[in-house]
Amino acid sequence: MIRFLLRRTVSAVVVLLVLAVVLYAVFYLAPGDPAQLSCGPKCSPAQLVQIREQMGLNDSVYVQFWHFLQGIVAGHDYSTGTGTEHCSAPCFGRSYRTGELVSDILVAKLPATASLALGAMVLWLILGVGTGVLSALRRGRPTERLLTGLTLTGTATPVFIIGILLLMLFCSVLQWLPYPTYVPFTDDPQEWAWNLLLPWLALALVESAKYARLTRSSMLETLAEDHIRTFRAYGVSERAIIGRHALRAALTPVIALSALDLGSMFGGALLTESLFNVPGLGQKLVQSVELKDLPVVVGIVLVMGFAVVIANAAADVLYALADRRVVLA
Amino acid sequence: MTTQDLTAVEAGAVGNPGAPAPGARQVWRRLRAQRAAVPGSAVIALLVLVALAAPLLSAIEGQNTTSYHPELVDSASGGVPIGSFGGISGDHWLGVEPGTGRDMFSRLVHGAQISLAVALGATAVQILVGVGTGLAAGLGNRFVDNLLSRVTDVMITMPALVFAIALMAVVPDGFPRPLLLALIIGFVAWGSISKLVRAQVLSLKSLDYVAASRLAGSGTWRIARRELLPSLVAPVITYAALLIPANMVIESGLSFLGIGVKPPTPSWGQMLSSANTWYEADPAYVLLPAAMLFISVLAFTVLADGIRTALDPRAASRLRVGTGRKREGAAS
Amino acid sequence: GPKDSAAKDSSDAKPAKGGTLYVLNNQAQEDFDPARLYTSGGGNVPSLVYRTLTTRTRANGAEGSKVAADLATNTGEPSKDATVWTYHLKDGLKYEDGTAITTADIKYGIERSFAAELSGGAPYLRDWLVGGAAYQGPYKDTKGLASVETPDAKTIVFHLNKPEGEFPFLATQTSFAPVPKAKDTGTKYAEHPVSSGPYKVIKNENNGEHLVLERNPNWSEATDDQRKAYPDSIDVQAGLDQAVINQRLSTGSGKDAAAVTTDTNLGPAELAKVTGDKALASRVGTGHFGYTDYIAFNPKVKPFDNPKVRQAIAYAVNRTTVVNAVGGSSLADQATTYLPEQASFGYTPYDPFPAGKTGDPTKAKQVLAEAGYPNGITVSLTHDVTKADEQGPEVATAVQDALKAAGITVKLDGQEHKAFGDKIHNVSAEPGFFLTGWGADWPSGGPFLGPIFDGRQIVKDGYNFNIAQLDDPAVNQEIDEINKLTDLKAAATRWGALDKKIGEQAVTVPLFHPVYKRLFGKDIKNVVISDWTGVLDISQVSVK
Amino acid sequence: MSAAIDSAVDTAAPAGLAEPLVEVRDLVIDFPTASGTVRAVDGLSFRLEAGGALGIVGESGSGKSATAYALLDLHRGTGARTAGTVRVAGTDVLAADDAELRRLRGGRAAMVFQDPLSSLDPYYAIGDQIAEVYRVHVKATRRAARERAVQVLDRVGIPDAARRSRARPHEFSGGMRQRALIAMALACEPRLLIADEPTTALDVTVQAQILDLLHELRAETGMGLLLVTHDLGVVAGSVDDILVMRNGTAVERGAVGAVLDAPREPYTRALLAAVPQVDAARPVALVKQRTAPEAEEAPPANEAPLLEAVGLRREFGKRRDTVTAVDGVSLTVRRGETLGIVGESGSGKTTLGRMLVRLLDPTDGELRYDGRDIGSLGDKALRPLRRDLQMVFQDPVSSLNPRRSIGESIADPLRATGGMSDKAIVERVRELLERVGLEPDWYHRYPHEFSGGQRQRVGIARALAPSPKLIVCDEPVSALDVTTQAQVVALLGELQRDLGLSLVFIAHDLAVVRQVSDRVAVMRAGKIVEEGPADAVYDAPQHAYTKGLLAAVPVLDPVESAARRAGRKGLTGV
Numbered sequence A: 001m002i003r004f005l006l007r008r009t010v011s012a013v014v015v016l017l018v019l020a021v022v023l024y025a026v027f028y029l030a031p032g033d034p035a036q037l038s039c040g041p042k043c044s045p046a047q048l049v050q051i052r053e054q055m056g057l058n059d060s061v062y063v064q065f066w067h068f069l070q071g072i073v074a075g076h077d078y079s080t081g082t083g084t085e086h087c088s089a090p091c092f093g094r095s096y097r098t099g100e101l102v103s104d105i106l107v108a109k110l111p112a113t114a115s116l117a118l119g120a121m122v123l124w125l126i127l128g129v130g131t132g133v134l135s136a137l138r139r140g141r142p143t144e145r146l147l148t149g150l151t152l153t154g155t156a157t158p159v160f161i162i163g164i165l166l167l168m169l170f171c172s173v174l175q176w177l178p179y180p181t182y183v184p185f186t187d188d189p190q191e192w193a194w195n196l197l198l199p200w201l202a203l204a205l206v207e208s209a210k211y212a213r214l215t216r217s218s219m220l221e222t223l224a225e226d227h228i229r230t231f232r233a234y235g236v237s238e239r240a241i242i243g244r245h246a247l248r249a250a251l252t253p254v255i256a257l258s259a260l261d262l263g264s265m266f267g268g269a270l271l272t273e274s275l276f277n278v279p280g281l282g283q284k285l286v287q288s289v290e291l292k293d294l295p296v297v298v299g300i301v302l303v304m305g306f307a308v309v310i311a312n313a314a315a316d317v318l319y320a321l322a323d324r325r326v327v328l329a
Numbered sequence B: 001m002t003t004q005d006l007t008a009v010e011a012g013a014v015g016n017p018g019a020p021a022p023g024a025r026q027v028w029r030r031l032r033a034q035r036a037a038v039p040g041s042a043v044i045a046l047l048v049l050v051a052l053a054a055p056l057l058s059a060i061e062g063q064n065t066t067s068y069h070p071e072l073v074d075s076a077s078g079g080v081p082i083g084s085f086g087g088i089s090g091d092h093w094l095g096v097e098p099g100t101g102r103d104m105f106s107r108l109v110h111g112a113q114i115s116l117a118v119a120l121g122a123t124a125v126q127i128l129v130g131v132g133t134g135l136a137a138g139l140g141n142r143f144v145d146n147l148l149s150r151v152t153d154v155m156i157t158m159p160a161l162v163f164a165i166a167l168m169a170v171v172p173d174g175f176p177r178p179l180l181l182a183l184i185i186g187f188v189a190w191g192s193i194s195k196l197v198r199a200q201v202l203s204l205k206s207l208d209y210v211a212a213s214r215l216a217g218s219g220t221w222r223i224a225r226r227e228l229l230p231s232l233v234a235p236v237i238t239y240a241a242l243l244i245p246a247n248m249v250i251e252s253g254l255s256f257l258g259i260g261v262k263p264p265t266p267s268w269g270q271m272l273s274s275a276n277t278w279y280e281a282d283p284a285y286v287l288l289p290a291a292m293l294f295i296s297v298l299a300f301t302v303l304a305d306g307i308r309t310a311l312d313p314r315a316a317s318r319l320r321v322g323t324g325r326k327r328e329g330a331a332s
Numbered sequence C: 001g002p003k004d005s006a007a008k009d010s011s012d013a014k015p016a017k018g019g020t021l022y023v024l025n026n027q028a029q030e031d032f033d034p035a036r037l038y039t040s041g042g043g044n045v046p047s048l049v050y051r052t053l054t055t056r057t058r059a060n061g062a063e064g065s066k067v068a069a070d071l072a073t074n075t076g077e078p079s080k081d082a083t084v085w086t087y088h089l090k091d092g093l094k095y096e097d098g099t100a101i102t103t104a105d106i107k108y109g110i111e112r113s114f115a116a117e118l119s120g121g122a123p124y125l126r127d128w129l130v131g132g133a134a135y136q137g138p139y140k141d142t143k144g145l146a147s148v149e150t151p152d153a154k155t156i157v158f159h160l161n162k163p164e165g166e167f168p169f170l171a172t173q174t175s176f177a178p179v180p181k182a183k184d185t186g187t188k189y190a191e192h193p194v195s196s197g198p199y200k201v202i203k204n205e206n207n208g209e210h211l212v213l214e215r216n217p218n219w220s221e222a223t224d225d226q227r228k229a230y231p232d233s234i235d236v237q238a239g240l241d242q243a244v245i246n247q248r249l250s251t252g253s254g255k256d257a258a259a260v261t262t263d264t265n266l267g268p269a270e271l272a273k274v275t276g277d278k279a280l281a282s283r284v285g286t287g288h289f290g291y292t293d294y295i296a297f298n299p300k301v302k303p304f305d306n307p308k309v310r311q312a313i314a315y316a317v318n319r320t321t322v323v324n325a326v327g328g329s330s331l332a333d334q335a336t337t338y339l340p341e342q343a344s345f346g347y348t349p350y351d352p353f354p355a356g357k358t359g360d361p362t363k364a365k366q367v368l369a370e371a372g373y374p375n376g377i378t379v380s381l382t383h384d385v386t387k388a389d390e391q392g393p394e395v396a397t398a399v400q401d402a403l404k405a406a407g408i409t410v411k412l413d414g415q416e417h418k419a420f421g422d423k424i425h426n427v428s429a430e431p432g433f434f435l436t437g438w439g440a441d442w443p444s445g446g447p448f449l450g451p452i453f454d455g456r457q458i459v460k461d462g463y464n465f466n467i468a469q470l471d472d473p474a475v476n477q478e479i480d481e482i483n484k485l486t487d488l489k490a491a492a493t494r495w496g497a498l499d500k501k502i503g504e505q506a507v508t509v510p511l512f513h514p515v516y517k518r519l520f521g522k523d524i525k526n527v528v529i530s531d532w533t534g535v536l537d538i539s540q541v542s543v544k
Numbered sequence D: 001m002s003a004a005i006d007s008a009v010d011t012a013a014p015a016g017l018a019e020p021l022v023e024v025r026d027l028v029i030d031f032p033t034a035s036g037t038v039r040a041v042d043g044l045s046f047r048l049e050a051g052g053a054l055g056i057v058g059e060s061g062s063g064k065s066a067t068a069y070a071l072l073d074l075h076r077g078t079g080a081r082t083a084g085t086v087r088v089a090g091t092d093v094l095a096a097d098d099a100e101l102r103r104l105r106g107g108r109a110a111m112v113f114q115d116p117l118s119s120l121d122p123y124y125a126i127g128d129q130i131a132e133v134y135r136v137h138v139k140a141t142r143r144a145a146r147e148r149a150v151q152v153l154d155r156v157g158i159p160d161a162a163r164r165s166r167a168r169p170h171e172f173s174g175g176m177r178q179r180a181l182i183a184m185a186l187a188c189e190p191r192l193l194i195a196d197e198p199t200t201a202l203d204v205t206v207q208a209q210i211l212d213l214l215h216e217l218r219a220e221t222g223m224g225l226l227l228v229t230h231d232l233g234v235v236a237g238s239v240d241d242i243l244v245m246r247n248g249t250a251v252e253r254g255a256v257g258a259v260l261d262a263p264r265e266p267y268t269r270a271l272l273a274a275v276p277q278v279d280a281a282r283p284v285a286l287v288k289q290r291t292a293p294e295a296e297e298a299p300p301a302n303e304a305p306l307l308e309a310v311g312l313r314r315e316f317g318k319r320r321d322t323v324t325a326v327d328g329v330s331l332t333v334r335r336g337e338t339l340g341i342v343g344e345s346g347s348g349k350t351t352l353g354r355m356l357v358r359l360l361d362p363t364d365g366e367l368r369y370d371g372r373d374i375g376s377l378g379d380k381a382l383r384p385l386r387r388d389l390q391m392v393f394q395d396p397v398s399s400l401n402p403r404r405s406i407g408e409s410i411a412d413p414l415r416a417t418g419g420m421s422d423k424a425i426v427e428r429v430r431e432l433l434e435r436v437g438l439e440p441d442w443y444h445r446y447p448h449e450f451s452g453g454q455r456q457r458v459g460i461a462r463a464l465a466p467s468p469k470l471i472v473c474d475e476p477v478s479a480l481d482v483t484t485q486a487q488v489v490a491l492l493g494e495l496q497r498d499l500g501l502s503l504v505f506i507a508h509d510l511a512v513v514r515q516v517s518d519r520v521a522v523m524r525a526g527k528i529v530e531e532g533p534a535d536a537v538y539d540a541p542q543h544a545y546t547k548g549l550l551a552a553v554p555v556l557d558p559v560e561s562a563a564r565r566a567g568r569k570g571l572t573g574v
């Protein structure tokens, strides 16, 4: 286990480093002058020179990249003019445009993204596993065909279409819900949930289809296995077989997959965030890419990469915990 | 199975490598036997036809995608189309776009071109890159395998949309957009197919017939070509069939975020993104591209599902009691 | 002239003190440091916290485009040639902590705006003050800027390197706000700036995404005749989607009844709804901010070096489709002049290439033939890819469609927002034919025509705004002459004449002036919309 | 202990004592498939008296399992169609409703399946699984059920049952798993135990233990036994009556001694004849034929061996997880001789075989071919040698590429060496096909069009194609049924005689190895424990392990079988 974690850590660091290099290279190649971004449009050439100096843009790419890595590992001190400000260890630098510390941006945007991802996951697990079990139970009957059709439709619908339709239905036609605005949990838990309901639903409807199919197919697979035959041959009822044996087997991949999905949801729900105006990492990323705000982009993508790498490891651990036969390697 | 393979398994693409290959005719027969695959294919055929004949269809209607019709919209009210359901009329079969008054029918049928071309192009790139790297990783030595697997991990790890957005921002503007989209989507989303191919290669590699081929004196390349590639066709096709609708969704997602094809080229995602605020004032503007996209993606998904079932040897023999002898551990 | 700014109160009741005003915004107040703020006239929210030497007059319409004294006793005392400007502070001016405001603090605030750490503010001080170009700010250069003198705590004198009759306009910007040196925390100052205005900052979360302001007890109405400060507190929530803002304002339930927005227009889709609803329509404020969107040419690029080609395009443009592309006639007025249609800018109506409301392709074809292109031409139009942008794809395609009828085939060259800006403002990369727009930093012809058409302002190695790269000695000289005038009315007339003169050269094709249509909540009283900002002034609003 | 079991069991006895435990009349089972209906069982009738033991034997696909499943109507709900009457312990199985059927299943009649690993739920502790089944039939608390589970596990000989009952199936060895399944069957004291090939997946020694256990339990509890197997040796010592099946019908039935001694039907006779006998010396025919042409020039003992391994080792895995599959094996293969290698599952036979043809790199040790060290040659350097060393694989399914015609597969080695025209290659392949007893025109057929035995012939033809000097046969017949097995063994002998090949013949089946080998090596845990001329090893084994192995081999004679069982008691009782 320790060895596994160690190896995972090393490979995670490698993956993240590769990611950082790639992003850095990509954006270094991109047209646009960060100093200009920082200074604003009506900036004089003399001022630009000063700002370039201040931002360290006169160093070579390698030096800049090295400083960037140093910041992540050891933190960085910035001059505030009147003194210095310490940006503690995982320091991704500061936004070219607003001068904010990227870490502050990340901390500020994470709650919204986390709220979106976690809530959606709960919902999609309930919906997905429920549908999957039901359609496995009712296999061969009209219910199953209906559910299969529904999940197929779910997988085929882009999240922004579901999103727009939900908005149309609940906010415009029925007017049951306000047009969603993110309210932090700490401000008002009820409003938080109420406003996130639609984005959760949109994500959950799309994702749950995948889970329903996974649950159903792994249940059916399990039901065709020899050990199920054993329990049938010993008079165990079909309900108990499905509830105890088939579901148990089906949950393993479901749990592992949801860990993965949760990971990529951390910043991956770009469309949902921008459609429902959830001020999370994804939305910030899209904005920052447009503005070529390199430190923010790299910061967010690294955090996302980190989340996914953690999720990958978590999925493997969960898998191994759920299924003792799996050896971690 | 590790979690890495989950997606492939979930996609149902991991078949039994030792199983006999169903012939093309057999697959077609099995495909036809499926309830949804036939209408799915029909819709796709129709879609392809519409895409190919888009200029002709617009010409029949007597409109084009770019002409503004200021007289058909109410300028003082934000440019909402005059008339019911988005201004449907004999001249404009599906109404006009708010603000500009451009013809919706023309834009929708031309949008099909983009959707299809990008999705298919991207899939081709994904297959090429994915199969290439997957084979290399599966057959290469430890170092090659480790390197490629790490790279693949990164590719799988990062949500495709994020990567695509970042890349789109960097490419010079002169590049033809649909081609660029196909390339970028192709290059960011080949990870899973590569993993699938690698896993397949690894499991095929342990089969006795590959050992036999080695004994026959075949080199790595010969083994890859003769023994492995033919067995990879079925899972790769199955997976590719799933990739097409996924790519369609990515393309529309990029266009939705405003970084897809450039105006005035019409694309469904782009139309949806402009229509996003119009759902109260002009629902038709939202519903038409949404419906087109939805139906196309659904049709491809249904077909992919059908192909998967048709190619899956397990599906052919669902009722099995589990007989026959095999010595436990014989294959260890 | 502009149609009347519809600034009617939603009720007749007298405004009263108390309550909380909610501001629902799209853009966060990311720059809140007075040194980094660029906004014309000091901005809506910042001017509640920062008082400046002068400020804009808080009045409806054209009256609101004048300068008024703020911290200073008057709008400034110029020397004869307008190169030295002297200000005296009013009595009894205090910060939120009760300490007195001195001219040294104003000087320090100005010096801060030169620091590289606090970049982002307007460039005028740097250009105008003697020694400004070389000054590096108080953190690097503690000696200070000699051209700003403070002979005593109540007097401040500015020495300019050229005559600037419009200095009082400049003095409205937040770089003229006092910053007590002892309280300066550099880049962190924006988190808690020391207020000199009617409100102090209680909360500044996520870099201006959520601001809470409360009444500053040390501000006195007696020293400030511009700000009304009716509400007890102001809560600014930013980062909201524009559709959300409009929907919340139109529903107006709960706290939203006392809400306004300072940055979000009604979108076209929402307008369609509002026009059909009387009650809602009465809660829409219409404003005009001095802004012009136009087609720009780089006459160094073929075939735009040929004035006839530019003229043909001017004839061919269909301003109706262009206006529709940005939301229709309620959100934009067709423009044929470069200067906005407001007296303060010196608006003088003219149309050198009359083509009616929908363009004149026949005339355009004819001019094009005269230019030597009887069979039409193919050109490429550069624009911003950001959707629903005034320089965005919608406008570009409208232009493309209109020019087609005149035999001009337009290829669209969409650029990412940032790349677009970088490209058009770079002399060596500047495309020949593109969309752009300009808004003045204060309502006068000077900042409208100067940066754009002054040949000496062509920047070769930085951001260039003289896009037409026009370097006409006659124009340059006239600009200098007008800048010397301290009689702003006289200046305005001459700016108008200059505009017409430049317009005839067809280096731009004006398209439209945007119009602001903004909803406000049911409980909002005392709505004031000036022609300076075009938006409802939250320093005047009452919620009781 | 039996008192406790009694009290727990459902004692509703059928009214008439005369009623048999199992009565099957005119059983017909059809499987509808895509390519038409398969009739697996066709009008089968038989009965089994209470406490009796019936063996059902027959070759693969004869309908044995289908019949066994019908006794508990496990076909219900799978789409298979059953007709006829099946009465088990007083229940009309095919007509019973679901609830009644559930009471029968596991309660009065329990089943033990072939593959012990996949027959248990991998996610739950074994004790819990047994307890679960127990609670379906007996009203008991969770705790009582767990105690019962421990009790039956103890009964089937799981050491430290209380602790081991908390283990999951993968922590058990194959034999223990099979014991656990039998324990599950015992939990509710059924009156009938149906065992479908309960030992096929196990090694001979473990097989003997399981069969002994079943025997004991029968004697102790008086339950009836229905034993389904393809192995005549297994039935010989375990049942009273025997039913021989073929194509879904009964070919012959009777007392086990009678049928095995004097089979009436030709099919039964053929079946019996094909069974290799471990205690019979190598069939004279085979020996003679092979040695005859070479007798004069009999290889001198000091002639340099064709292949020689010295201290061959192979490890798998890294660091702590290292498995030493082959642990210092030294052996020689002379020209024209057959070396048999026997050993139980996991003893390292395959690993050794693959190293001999250099499909695997040895971790350590030397391998000399024709005096030349080939143990450390790289892939490229090996290529010219490849044609001399060939292999026939165990699994006829996975050893042929399903996507290539068999002709192409056989032609592979010929093409790889190059230098032959296409026409010559095809000609040679046709020749080879004929040589191994297949139609030359089947060149273009695909593997799935062949039976197991035919595929194995294709595999042999492929190995022969490059005219090798040595062929390693890794369990070439263990996937085949006895009749086919005999044919393939005969073919190999014939080829060796004709072509003067050297063979290394690997198998776990002692009898088969004896039939073909000149010399035999016995492997255990990666080492060779005993080696020598075949007859010497079999008739006078020196090593205790070899002795145990030989004692565990089932024999066809019921009397002899009983004697051996008694003998084993002494051997394993330690």
Ligand SMILES: Nc1ncnc2c1ncn2[C@@H]1O[C@H](COP(=O)(O)OP(=O)(O)OP(=O)(O)O)[C@@H](O)[C@H]1O
Residues within 6 Å of the ligand: B319, B320, B321, B323, B324, B325, D031, D032, D033, D038, D039, D040, D041, D058, D059, D060, D061, D062, D063, D064, D065, D066, D067, D230
């Ligand atoms: N689910 C099924 N679908 C179609 N055919 C089947 C099915 N199960 C069994 N069969 C066919 O029925 C016949 C009898 O099968 P059965 O499993 O009873 O054979 P068996 O005697 O047990 O063979 P083995 O020794 O290989 O276990 C075979 O031809 C088999 O192919």
Ligand SMILES: Nc1ncnc2c1ncn2[C@@H]1O[C@H](COP(=O)(O)OP(=O)(O)OP(=O)(O)O)[C@@H](O)[C@H]1O
Residues within 6 Å of the ligand: B328, B329, B330, B331, B332, D316, D317, D323, D324, D325, D326, D343, D344, D345, D346, D347, D348, D349, D350, D351, D352, D508
């Ligand atoms: N590729 C491998 N990786 C790890 N362990 C292996 C590998 N191949 C074989 N082993 C292990 O080596 C040991 C010997 O395996 P091998 O296959 O040689 O046995 P065998 O005697 O052929 O058994 P069987 O009769 O079951 O075929 C076993 O414990 C097996 O688990």
Ligand SMILES: [Mg+2]
Residues within 6 Å of the ligand: B323, B324, D064, D065, D066, D197
């Ligand atoms: Mg069977």
Ligand SMILES: [Mg+2]
Residues within 6 Å of the ligand: B330, D349, D350, D351, D475
């Ligand atoms: Mg083996």
